[in-house]
Every structure is written in structure tokens, then in C-alpha cells.
Amino acid sequence: MARTPGRRRMITVHGFSPSGNCHKVRLLLEHLGREYRWVETDSSRGETRTPAFLAKNPNGKVPMVELEDGRVLVESNAILCWLADSTPFLPVDAWQRAQALSWMFFEQYSHEPYVAVARFICGWTPHDSPRRTELPRLRERAHEALAVMERHLSSHAWFTGEHYGVADIALFAYTHVAGHGGIPLDGYPAIRDWVTRVQSAPGFVAMPAPDPVARARIDASV
């Protein structure tokens, strides 16, 4: 984590480290070499539903970026766009920027609710959770989203024009751990190659591995 010039204010990120949505923010900050403060906020234990947290984000979710003057910004992909503004991670060309946004909305609507939720159920709910009945449908929809990504990556190196950027970071977050939700990437060679490219980018930091309890649940689920 490098220090950056003083004209950029220190930011605080409230995030839950095993969350892909939160890791997106950390990953871009590390790529940019920007200094930041991380406040671990365990949403699985209700820490985003306290009165103090809800006063800052009434929607009760992390990640949340807080500036020194108390202003906040929420929604992982909006945070990525803000951090990436005037950097190579956000295209300057309006059409390419729109395509990056398009993939980011795809991620939040057609990908995350299946890929990330299947992972959450497998690792962070008890073995007898009634939510486990949702898994077959979630996995089916997850594979539909992965097929759309595979098709794009069969003829493009990245999701944002010619360069690694915000759309790649948004889609990488849960795609590379899809296996935790019982959604293997075996049938997606272009996605697997792209995951390797992302992991090779300067400043890349891995998402923390699931804790032993989550790991045991995942191993028993998939």
C-alpha cells in the first residue's frame, strides 16, 4: 500500500473482507497504490444494521466509503467508478465507459444475485438452512451469466475496451470464487484465462480465504 500525494484525501472503507463486493474496492485501491483505512464490518453478524451504521447508510450494506468530512458513498460499483475516475481503470471514451457500466449493471443484476448468493448460502449458512433449496435455481442462473461472460471473453481480453478496468474488477470478485457455491469454472476456458490475467496485474491482492467454519461448510456443500 503506497502513500499517495497529499492532495488526495484519506478515505475510510467499511467492508467485510470475505465479501466480493467489498474486495472489489480493496483490489482497485491496491492497484492504484492509494492509501486507505479499512474498518472491518461483519455484515454476517449484523454490524451493518446497527443504528450508527444505518445513520450513514440507510440501506445497511457494505462496502461504504467515508471521506474525512463524513460524506459517504455506497454501492461497490459506484465506488469503483469514483475511485477510477481519471485513471486508466475507467475509459475516457464515452461509448467504452458506457460499455464498462453495462457490464457492471450486468454483474449486479444477472450475476451477483446467483453466483455470490450461492456462495453465501454454501459457506455462511448452516447445513440445514432452508435457503439451501434455492441452490439448484441459483446455480442454473449463475451458469447463464457465466456463458454470457465466456462468449465475450472468447474474442476479447478484457470487459472494458483494450485494458483491464473497473468492469473486470467488478466481475472478477465473485467469478473467481464461483466454485465455493458449487459452480465450477471447468467449462469456461476463456473465463479461466481471464482470471489468471487479472491475478497477474500489478498490485493484485487475493481475497482472503474463507475461515475454517465457512471452508468446512463449502467442502460439504459442493
Added chain:
Amino acid sequence: MARTPGRRRMITVHGFSPSGNCHKVRLLLEHLGREYRWVETDSSRGETRTPAFLAKNPNGKVPMVELEDGRVLVESNAILCWLADSTPFLPVDAWQRAQALSWMFFEQYSHEPYVAVARFICGWTPHDSPRRTELPRLRERAHEALAVMERHLSSHAWFTGEHYGVADIALFAYTHVAGHGGIPLDGYPAIRDWVTRVQSAPGFVAMPAPDPVARARIDASV
């Protein structure tokens, strides 16, 4: 619908008129006075799942914008940002633009999957559809989203800084017809006032009323 200077290329919008996501695009184009061609595409009858459509958008959804050279842009909120670029509907200030994006991601993740899906089930599925068992949960989550909006609108006129903009258009689309899904706005005076402000904006066009079959289903559902 005014003609605009020739330097702007003609665009084609593939959309399903009763869809709020599609109406967002029409509404902004009308506010901007931009010329466009509308290709009615009935997603409820599989018209977004034909081989010809899937060749353009593998995710099989409308709205989809198509340029004269065949390039396409999908995802309603990405289309709004692209159309609004360099207009008063998208803030110039990076922080305000990020706040607009934040509300648009909120709309697609925490609002549309409940408010819009409840409306779809009530109006566009048969009375005996098994999906109707989802309605209580969808309505509960819809009210959570509306409460977040009400709180913001209690001290702000708009969702995007000081002006009507893309975030308002994105949130207006399904909020103003939440009643179709059995989600009345009675308890949200600030939202109701904001709906009236949107409807008073220059160039505003109303979303088409549900057809008689959908109307009868809605009346029997709520």
C-alpha cells in the same frame, strides 16, 4: 420528439413499452428532444430470446440501443448514463456523478428485483401462477427500498445533486407504478411529491397503461 443536429447519429431502441426499464430510455430521449427509432420487442412473448436478438444481446434482455453501424449497448441504466453524457441529466462533478450511479445500482439491486417483479407477477402472470407465492416477500423488500428513498427525499428534491437527472429517471420508472404490484405509496409523502415533480418536467411522457388483460389481473391481485 424534436429533430436534433445531424452530428448526432440516429439510434434505434429495442424495447417493450410496458417495461419500466425500457421506459427509462424513452423518457430521457423525450426530455432531451432526441430523435430515435423504437422497435417494439415483447419480452413476455419470447422476442428477446430469438437467435437474431441473442446475436445482438446474449443476455436476452431489453432495452437495447443499436447504432447505425450495428454496435449495441444494453442495460437500462448504462444507456441512461451514455445518453445523458454532457447534458444536465448527468452531473459533471465526479462525487455527484458517483452518487447518481450509487442510486442507480441501488435501483437495480435493492429496488427493481422487488418493486418491478411484484408488478410483473401481478399483471403478466396467470392468477394461478406459482410465482404468486413470492409476493409477500417481494412486497416486504420493496417497502424497505421505498423507505430508503423516502428518507432521502425528505431532505432532498432529487436523487442527483440539485437537479432532476438520470438517478431520478431510473428510480421513477417502477416506483410510480409500485401500486400495480400491490405496493401502495400511501405511507410515502415525499416519494409522492417527487413523482409529481418528475411528471411536471419538460418533455415528460407517461408510461403506457397496462393492457386490459394485465389491468384485470392487477385489479384482482392487489
